Amino acid sequence: MPSDMPTPLQISARAAAISPSATLALAATAKAMAAEGLDVVNMAVGEPDFDAPAAARNAAHAAIDSGKVKYTPAGGLMSLRAAAADCLKRERGTPYAAENVVICHSAKHALSHALLALVGPGDEVLLLAPVWGSYDEQVLFTGARPVQVAPLPDGSCAPDLAAIRAAVGPKTRGIMLNTPSNPSGYVWTEEEIRTLCEIVIEHDLWLISDEIYGRLVFDGARHVSPAAHSQEMADRTILVDGASKVFAMTGYRMGFLAAAPHVTKAVADIQSQISGCPNYISQLAYQACLEEDPAEVADMIAEFDRRRLLIGAGLDRLGLKGPKPRGAFYAFPDVSPWFDDRGADGLAKDLLESKALATVPGTVFGAPNHIRLSYALSEERLTEALTRLGDFLGTRPRT
Numbered sequence: 001m002p003s004d005m006p007t008p009l010q011i012s013a014r015a016a017a018i019s020p021s022a023t024l025a026l027a028a029t030a031k032a033m034a035a036e037g038l039d040v041v042n043m044a045v046g047e048p049d050f051d052a053p054a055a056a057r058n059a060a061h062a063a064i065d066s067g068k069v070k071y072t073p074a075g076g077l078m079s080l081r082a083a084a085a086d087c088l089k090r091e092r093g094t095p096y097a098a099e100n101v102v103i104c105h106s107a108k109h110a111l112s113h114a115l116l117a118l119v120g121p122g123d124e125v126l127l128l129a130p131v132w133g134s135y136d137e138q139v140l141f142t143g144a145r146p147v148q149v150a151p152l153p154d155g156s157c158a159p160d161l162a163a164i165r166a167a168v169g170p171k172t173r174g175i176m177l178n179t180p181s182n183p184s185g186y187v188w189t190e191e192e193i194r195t196l197c198e199i200v201i202e203h204d205l206w207l208i209s210d211e212i213y214g215r216l217v218f219d220g221a222r223h224v225s226p227a228a229h230s231q232e233m234a235d236r237t238i239l240v241d242g243a244s245k246v247f248a249m250t251g252y253r254m255g256f257l258a259a260a261p262h263v264t265k266a267v268a269d270i271q272s273q274i275s276g277c278p279n280y281i282s283q284l285a286y287q288a289c290l291e292e293d294p295a296e297v298a299d300m301i302a303e304f305d306r307r308r309l310l311i312g313a314g315l316d317r318l319g320l321k322g323p324k325p326r327g328a329f330y331a332f333p334d335v336s337p338w339f340d341d342r343g344a345d346g347l348a349k350d351l352l353e354s355k356a357l358a359t360v361p362g363t364v365f366g367a368p369n370h371i372r373l374s375y376a377l378s379e380e381r382l383t384e385a386l387t388r389l390g391d392f393l394g395t396r397p398r399t
Contacts, residue, residue, distance in 0.1 A: 018137055022364045026348075030358035041385045043373045044358040046182060046330070048248040050303075053294035056249055056285040063284045072277045075268035076103020076256070080283050083290040084241075084256050092214070093228040094239065094258065102264040103278050104271065107212045107242030107255035111176075112138045113274075114208055114238045114257055117266040119144040124171040128159055130332070130367035132182045132210075144173070148366050155334065157184035157323040157367075161195050168199065174206040175199075180213040180223065180327020183365045183372040185308075187221040187327040197229045200236055208238045212255075213328040215246045215297070218305045221326040227258070235260045243286045245328075246297060252282040304329050307375040307382055314386035318393060322370065329376045332362070336369035337398045344368055355388040 027045035034040040051057075063069060075081070082098040089096065104110040111134070119125060121143035127135050129148045139146040149167045152160045164175070177196065179188040188196075200207050207226055214223045227237040242255030257267060271277075311331050315322065320333035340346055344361035348371055351357050362370030375382055 014141060014143075017140060022133055023360050026352075026358055026360055030352070033352075033356065038356050040356045040358060041377070041381055041388060042358045043375070043377065043385055044360050045376070046245075046374055047250050047376060048245060048300065048329070049376050049378065050248040050296070050300050052249045052252065052285070053247055053289055053292075053296045055288040055292045055294045056243075056247060056252070059288035060252075060281050060285040063281045069280050072280055072283060073268075074272035074277050075264065076101075076278050077280075077283050077287070080287040080290070081256070083287045085258065087290045088225075088227075088239065088241075088258060092211075092223070092225040094225055095231060095234050096227070096239075096258040099261050100264060101256055101258045102268045102271070103283060104242075104255045104257065104267070105275060105278050106253045107210070107240050107244065108134060109253075109275070110240045110242070110255045110257040110267075111135075111208065111210065112141070113267045113270050114240065114259070114263070115139060115142050115144070116270055117263060118206060118208075118238070119173050122171060123173040124169065126164065126167055126172060126175040127366075128164065128175070128177060130157060130181070130184050130362065130365040130370070131176070132178060133364040135176050135178075139176075145171075147172075150366075155321060155323065157181065157186040157332065159188065159192055159196070161192065161199070164196065165199050168203045168205070172203065172205060174208065176208045176210065177226065178210040178212075180217060180221075182213065182328055183330050183360070183362070183367070183370075184323045184332045185325020185328050185330050186323055187217055187223060190222070190224045193224045193226050194229065197226050197233045200226075201232060206236050206238065207233070208240065210240045212240065212242050212245050214241060216301060216304060216329060217327045218301075218308055219324075219326045223327070238263060243282075243289065246300075247286070247289045247294075248300065249282075249286065249289070252285055253279065254282045254286040304375070307377070307379060310379060310382055311373065311375045311386065314382070318386070318390050329374060331373045331375060332367070332370050333373070334369045335371050335393075338393055338396045339399065340396075344371055347371065351389070351392055355392045357385055357388045357392070 081101040123144040243249035322333035
């Protein structure tokens with residue numbers, strides 16, 4: 001560097017240790033390729049390809065037209081907090097009231113601020129693999145250590161409850177749960193939830209339950225919230241949900257957490273100093289959806305189910321095995337027979353470069369034999385994706 005150049009300011013060790021979101025980076029690469037005129041099939045992004053419901057759009061327009069778009073309390077509008085609590089009680093049988101809810105800028109924001117309120121240096125948090133990649137980074141940002149617990153080895157991505165129990169140590173403060181699962185689509189059973197609750201209570205832990213895909217269940221599956229297990233579990237659970245998936249409101253950036261009042265107060269206090277109140281217009285749009293339960297949601301879920309069956313049949317034809325997704329909108333096939341020495345990362349890179357098909361390598365999720373395929377695409381594009389994937393695999397030797 002020339003001597004007359006200023007010395008760059010040093011960033012903190014905490015910031016330097018954070019890795020960018022791999023899924024967002026892959027999605028951005030795919031979008032950049034499409035902007036250059038390439039016909040990219042983007043299966044990397046976890047974003048519904050539907051419009052937000054009319055209820056959300058109408059409420060947002062009404063808020064804008066009123067001209068009264070001002071600050072709200074740091075923890076969000078009380079009317080929205082009450083609507084979220086009522087929705088949880090109605091759909092999941094939880095005992096939460098408005099004071100148990102804090103509105104956040106997104107579900108990801110709710111997760112990160114909950115961790116800031118609960119853990120710090122020296123603590124450990126159990127993550128139940130395969131796990132959404134942001135969990136590790138969010139835990140690391142607090143100074144705590146993430147500890148991944150592998151699922152059962154049968155390829156189902158079902159939890160290994162004995163391994164979870166054995167992983168609890170003297171530094172363990174809590175567990176992060178995601179059901180239905182991103183990336184596997186696995187939906188925890190009522191019995192599995194009951195056993196996890198027993199572990200949490202026995203070891204005096206808290207549980208962050210990421211339920212953002214809670215309504216996106218298929219094939220007779222039922223989403224069970226641990227907060228409905230008992231009042232003691234409701235007090236130990238930090239339930240996280242949001243508008244992005246079930247209402248296709250990704251750009252509105254709306255989420256919330258429900259927990260014991262001292263936890264929601266701590267999160268609201270953190271929010272008041274770090275990010276301020278959530279967006280007023282988006283809050284009203286989200287409230288309208290929670291109160292009205294738009295008909296578009298049922299149509300979207302039915303369409304996702306059709307796509308789930310389509311991609312499942314296609315992967316079977318290609319000889320790709322993986323967990324049967326019964327929730328969310330992802331398939332998670334094992335592609336290890338086609339690996340070279342670069343593993344899933346190399347396969348996903350080659351697939352994008354040679355076939356313009358964007359996927360996410362399983363290394364992001366602690367499952368290095370897999371790739372994640374989002375089926376939040378039209379049936380036409382899913383069919384094209386399967387064709388490209390089949391052509392690609394046909395050119396690679398199996399190991």
